Amino acid sequence: MGILKYLHRCMEIVFDEIIQFFQLKPLLRKLDSDDYSWLMTLDGLTALLRPTLSFLLVFEVVVALVRKRYRHKHFVPQFLAYLFNRLMVSFVFIGSTAFWLGMFEPLRPFEVPFTWWGVVYALLVYELAVWVLHWASHKVRILWCVHATHHTSETMNIGVATSNFILEMAYLLLFRTLIPTLLGVTPPLLLVALAVDGLWVRFSHVSEETLPNGRLGILNQVLMTPSRHRVHHARNPLYLDQNFSNTHLFWDWVFGTLQREERGEKMEYGITRPVNHANFIDFYMGEWFALWRDVRKAPGLKNKLLYLVMPPGWSHAGDSKLAGDVRKDYLNRRGSVEKKAALVVGVGLLTLNTAAQA
């Protein structure tokens, strides 16, 4: 009897986790009532769209299997990262948005009203917080160690969206709540921005198998489409450290980090260091070990501390290889090749013209 009770409890936990994975809880709660007016609310729409994206991930796995392109390393480490984070969340306290909202409420200097322009303002300000934090996560080595888990995948699919280091959401939510609050955004507006951001950012990881083009037509000019976010995940020199926003492109345009997908430049996803995808520790936190190795070999306390705050690729020995320099070198080389090609074409046309006149 004891064993049966235990098995029953285990099955309940597994069932709960499946519901959790598919993010079905809010939808099931809403479906319980006979009133369907919730479908017209943002909360209701979010409850409906979240499970859709989870089922899209299952669809991606099925498509990969049917087309015989399924690779463990494209789905399993990302799923393990999700499971690991779920397990750890039970033990490690992560500040929820509600907690931070309560904490920062007295700091708001003015209040933006809940109007159409208030929503636009909230989306702009929230995205500013996203851009700043994301940029810092690529430029400060210790923050990069936290963020790199999201970049170790050598593919793109919906599973990559939730493949993060456990502590990342804790500090991201802190600043993504603080910055908009200091700029007058109220909790209802912030929740709208959070819902839009959460749904769109997950969708922007959709695989090339499911959505080969990913540009979404004219939307590619204003939104962080799957094509634009694929650029952010690529390690090609041209694409390094570009497209830091989640939903719209305004701040990348303002700060000069906007890059479109170029037809001749095939995406190579992942980080510049080779990652052993069969080793979950390397996939999940390999960058921490790389940082530890650099700190250990650095002479003096100043150099050791600099490794924590300087950008990835910085070296105390003077042989730094920063992402910005790699991209600049690539663009310079490409520029001079294009100039030479234009010169050759120009001389060719001139010769043909002279020959025709003669």
Ligand SMILES: [Zn+2]
């Ligand atoms: Zn990133």
Ligand SMILES: [Zn+2]
């Ligand atoms: Zn991503």
